[in-house]
Amino acid sequence: xxxxxxxxxxxxxxxxxxxxxxxxxxxxxxxxxxxxxxxxxxxxxxxxxxxxxxxxxxxxxxxxxxxxxxxxxxxxxxxxxxxxxxxxxxxxxxxxxxxxxxxxxxxxxxxxxxxxxxxxxxxxxxxxxxxxxxxxxxxxxxxxxxxxxxxxxxxxxxxxxxxxxxxxxxxxxxxxxxxxxxxxxxxxxxxxxxxxxxxxxxxxxxxxxxxxxxxxxxxxxxxxxxxxxxxxxxxxxxxxxxxxxxxxxxxxxxxxxxxxxxxxxxxxxxxxxxxxxxxxxxxxxxxxxxxxxxxxxxxxxxxxxxxxxxxxxxxxxxxxxxxxxxxxxxxxxxxxxxxxxxxxxxxxxxxxxxxxxxxxxxxxxxxxxxxxxxxxxxxxxxxxxxxxxxxxxxxxxxxxxxxxxxxxxxxxxxxxxxxxxxxxxxxxxxxxxxxxx
Amino acid sequence: xxxxxxxxxxxxxxxxxxxxxxxxxxxxxxxxxxxxxxxxxxxxxx
Numbered sequence: 001x002x003x004x005x006x007x008x009x010x011x012x013x014x015x016x017x018x019x020x021x022x023x024x025x026x027x028x029x030x031x032x033x034x035x036x037x038x039x040x041x042x043x044x045x046x047x048x049x050x051x052x053x054x055x056x057x058x059x060x061x062x063x064x065x066x067x068x069x070x071x072x073x074x075x076x077x078x079x080x081x082x083x084x085x086x087x088x089x090x091x092x093x094x095x096x097x098x099x100x101x102x103x104x105x106x107x108x109x110x111x112x113x114x115x116x117x118x119x120x121x122x123x124x125x126x127x128x129x130x131x132x133x134x135x136x137x138x139x140x141x142x143x144x145x146x147x148x149x150x151x152x153x154x155x156x157x158x159x160x161x162x163x164x165x166x167x168x169x170x171x172x173x174x175x176x177x178x179x180x181x182x183x184x185x186x187x188x189x190x191x192x193x194x195x196x197x198x199x200x201x202x203x204x205x206x207x208x209x210x211x212x213x214x215x216x217x218x219x220x221x222x223x224x225x226x227x228x229x230x231x232x233x234x235x236x237x238x239x240x241x242x243x244x245x246x247x248x249x250x251x252x253x254x255x256x257x258x259x260x261x262x263x264x265x266x267x268x269x270x271x272x273x274x275x276x277x278x279x280x281x282x283x284x285x286x287x288x289x290x291x292x293x294x295x296x297x298x299x300x301x302x303x304x305x306x307x308x309x310x311x312x313x314x315x316x317x318x319x320x321x322x323x324x325x326x327x328x329x330x331x332x333x334x335x336x337x338x339x340x341x342x343x344x345x346x347x348x349x350x351x352x353x354x355x356x357x358x359x360x361x362x363x364x365x366x367x368x369x370x371x372x373x374x375x376x377x378x379x380x381x382x383x384x385x386x387x388x389x390x391x392x393x394x395x396x397x398x399x400x401x402x403x404x405x406x407x408x409x410x411x412x413x414x415x416x417x418x419x420x421x422x423x424x425x426x427x428x429x430x431x432x433x434x435x436x437x
Numbered sequence: 438x439x440x441x442x443x444x445x446x447x448x449x450x451x452x453x454x455x456x457x458x459x460x461x462x463x464x465x466x467x468x469x470x471x472x473x474x475x476x477x478x479x480x481x482x483x
Contacts (some may be wrong), residue, residue: 092457105475112482193478200471207464
């Protein structure tokens with residue numbers, strides 16, 4: 001009898017543990033998928049050689065991101081559900097816009113950092129954004145609070161390994177030019193600023209998901225903040241309305257590649273959003289930061305960037321890749337304990353109390369529950385929006401010019417297949433367990 | 438003597454308190470301060 005009652009009392013704990021494991025597994029899958037897609041996002045931009053300023057290239061890419069948001073995400077979840085979600089969570093709209101603004105300014109700061117201290121110094125500095133993310137996750141959302149020592153060690157050491165690996169992989173493709181001593185302080189400040197901004201950008205991400213918002217809704221507003229800020233930066237710093245991006249005839253043939261980069265980035269960012277939702281900032285950012293490995297794979301295998309690499313460079317690639325895989329494994333295996341999950345629920349309660357949200361509804365949405373999943377109906381205008389977004393890509397594709405660049409098409413095909421497979425695996429996982437909730 | 442609030446007034450009050458809740462939320466203030474610092478840095482560097 002006693003045995004039976006014990007069994008009954010442990011059942012909810014067991015089912016809760018299974019739910020945590022399932023959420024963790026889904027988050028890890030999305031984090032790795034984000035790395036694959038975000039790493040590939042730069043590949044199309046390598047085909048662009050217009051002599052345009054970095055501001056202009058960023059603006060075109062962000063315009064592609066904005067257009068792409070209305071393609072696949074609209075197919076996954078209709079606009080009616082997205083706007084209902086936004087109406088229910090109006091308090092999160094400023095957070096999503098702010099996140100987009102942070103991305104745009106951070107991206108621009110990296111341009112200045114590269115100009116002043118070179119990629120070799122700037123890159124490692126802004127790659128510390130995952131450590132900033134862990135800090136904010138702990139301070140603002142109680143992540144890793146109550147976690148076992150083993151889990152804290154896995155997350156922190158795994159993240160450090162991923163940062164170190166990213167630095168090693170970055171170094172393997174760098175060409176060390178002259179020093180930039182005259183503006184060294186400016187460059188270092190810009191790189192650190194970019195790190196701080198990209199690390200802080202995840203605060204709104206996590207906030208939104210603790211409040212039960214759907215990642216597809218968040219991305220919708222995020223892209224508006226991103227595009228508006230990038231446009232403002234071009235107008236302010238790149239020649240105003242006379243900027244070359246608005247008038248140069250060389251822009252049109254290259255737009256397709258930048259829009260394609262934007263499309264790949266949106267898919268990667270969506271997986272990153274789901275990783276943040278299901279894993280938290282501390283685990284989600286390091287996993288999606290494995291994008292460096294995939295970026296290198298595209299650069300080295302498709303564009304032959306390591307063709308003239310010496311032994312030291314090749315060793316950096318092997319060492320960096322192994323360190324990144326080890327770091328990702330460490331973070332992936334740090335499943336949250338009951339005590340850590342309890343602190344996540346404290347963070348959800350804070351949101352509910354502060355903004356008068358319905359606790360049960362928020363918890364259901366946070367867990368990707370049934371109520372949140374049953375809002376996937378698409379209307380006729382969704383198909384129209386989808387057709388328009390696809391039409392923009394087709395129109396740009398017809399004008400696109402393939403630059404004369406040595407490319408290994410066999411490797412491009414292999415990596416594209418990997419890209420598609422990773423997206424299908426993540427999408428099937430998200431659809432089966434949460435219906436993209 | 439103040440009478441009960443009309444539904445529209447209640448709506449406005451709710452909206453106002455939400456805006457206040459956002460503007461005093463550390464989850465908003467921290468990234469907002471970081472953004473201001475970043476944009477200042479960008480302007481100085483330009």
